[in-house]
Amino acid sequence: MDGVSIFTHISLSADMAELHIIGQIVGASGFPQHSLFCKWGVHTGGAWKLLSGTVEGQTQVDNPQNEDMAFWSHPIDIHFTTKGLQGWPKLHLQVWHQDSFGRNELYGYSFIHVPSTPGTHALLSPTWRPLGTWQEQISQMFVGGGPQLKSPNLIYGGADRYRLQTTAMGQVHLELTVILRNFDRFGVEC
Amino acid sequence: MASNTSVFLLNVNGQIESGEFPEFDDLYCKYCFVYGHDWAPTSGVEEGISQIASKNRTANHDIVWNFPIEITFKSTNPYGWPQIVVSVYGPDVFGNDVVRGYGAVHLPFTPGRHKKTIPLFVPESSSKIQKFTSWLTGHRPEFTDPKVVAQGDGREGKAV
Numbered sequence A: 001m002d003g004v005s006i007f008t009h010i011s012l013s014a015d016m017a018e019l020h021i022i023g024q025i026v027g028a029s030g031f032p033q034h035s036l037f038c039k040w041g042v043h044t045g046g047a048w049k050l051l052s053g054t055v056e057g058q059t060q061v062d063n064p065q066n067e068d069m070a071f072w073s074h075p076i077d078i079h080f081t082t083k084g085l086q087g088w089p090k091l092h093l094q095v096w097h098q099d100s101f102g103r104n105e106l107y108g109y110s111f112i113h114v115p116s117t118p119g120t121h122a123l124l125s126p127t128w129r130p131l132g133t134w135q136e137q138i139s140q141m142f143v144g145g146g147p148q149l150k151s152p153n154l155i156y157g158g159a160d161r162y163r164l165q166t167t168a169m170g171q172v173h174l175e176l177t178v179i180l181r182n183f184d185r186f187g188v189e190c
Numbered sequence B: 001m002a003s004n005t006s007v008f009l010l011n012v013n014g015q016i017e018s019g020e021f022p023e024f025d026d027l028y029c030k031y032c033f034v035y036g037h038d039w040a041p042t043s044g045v046e047e048g049i050s051q052i053a054s055k056n057r058t059a060n061h062d063i064v065w066n067f068p069i070e071i072t073f074k075s076t077n078p079y080g081w082p083q084i085v086v087s088v089y090g091p092d093v094f095g096n097d098v099v100r101g102y103g104a105v106h107l108p109f110t111p112g113r114h115k116k117t118i119p120l121f122v123p124e125s126s127s128k129i130q131k132f133t134s135w136l137t138g139h140r141p142e143f144t145d146p147k148v149v150a151q152g153d154g155r156e157g158k159a160v
Helices: A002-014 A134-142 B128-135 B145-148
Strands: A016-028 A036-043 A047-050 A056-058 A070-082 A092-100 A106-114 A119-130 A167-182 B009-018 B028-034 B040-044 B051-054 B063-075 B084-091 B097-106
Touching: A016 A036, A016 A056, A036 A070, A056 B145, A092 A167, A106 B009, A106 B040, A106 B063, A119 B063, A167 B063, B009 B084, B028 B063, B028 B145, B051 B063, B084 B128
Parallel strands: A167 B051
Antiparallel strands: A016 A070, A016 A167, A036 A056, A036 A092, A047 A070, A092 A106, A106 A119, A119 A167, B009 B063, B028 B084, B040 B063, B084 B097
16 A cells, blocks of 8 residues: 555655645735734646645734834745646735724735745735725724635725725735745746 | 647736826726737626726725636747736716726736736817717717727827
């Protein structure tokens, strides 16, 4: 049995290209309040297979004492194999604010493609949130809360965006190292 | 970028991230591609319309679209290398959508991560009487096909 599983693993790595994404969701800046946390996920096309690591998660709530930036230092370590370039991985992020009553409100959505160049990249991903009607905007000023997307695929998809009205929010800071293997075997220059 | 015997592929992943518009707000953008005869898209979306995005009055003053672009082209020849054409629209004082800028840039020529800033421009009316009717009606001159901003010919005698 063992021999079989080793054999399948070898054949897998031989005819597929591999991608490692290792790094951190460092933190966030430019948001109106502190006490922020981040939900994240990685979305890929059908040709991509996850070999190891988790592709979604949530950070702790960071409440910095007097700094402008919230730090999460949330680790990311993912290993993919792929048969094609379509659907290159992208990271989607949701920044939430937790108020003093423990209520969570959405502060920003954003997505970013994982860089295709090997190496370490310091990335800055600006976020946005849906804007409600003016009644909702006034109520948000007093009691907080706000509209959220029903389907998260609008975060990283472009198809139905035209029905949305949004406003700019803060930025998420990321540090990702990309390691590629066997892409050159398929004539891919990265 | 992937290369075959004679056909090569150009794989593009990215986004229209944000825009800097000191005078305007509540803007959406459209993109499309202009490419030569030897080029053909093999997968992905060739055009898109973003959400209507506004600035954040408290923090930084950019408009964030975060609008995805994913496309693959194939070609045998770099001639006619694809350009992305971006046009930005927003409401005027009467609430009518008018164009706030056209711009174009070639897709990057080297593999890797690229950040491009596209300067945008709008056409001006070509005569005094058109300037006056445009002022009166609130309709700005627009290109019927935004793809003209990716073409070099026919530019003489036009003001922007």
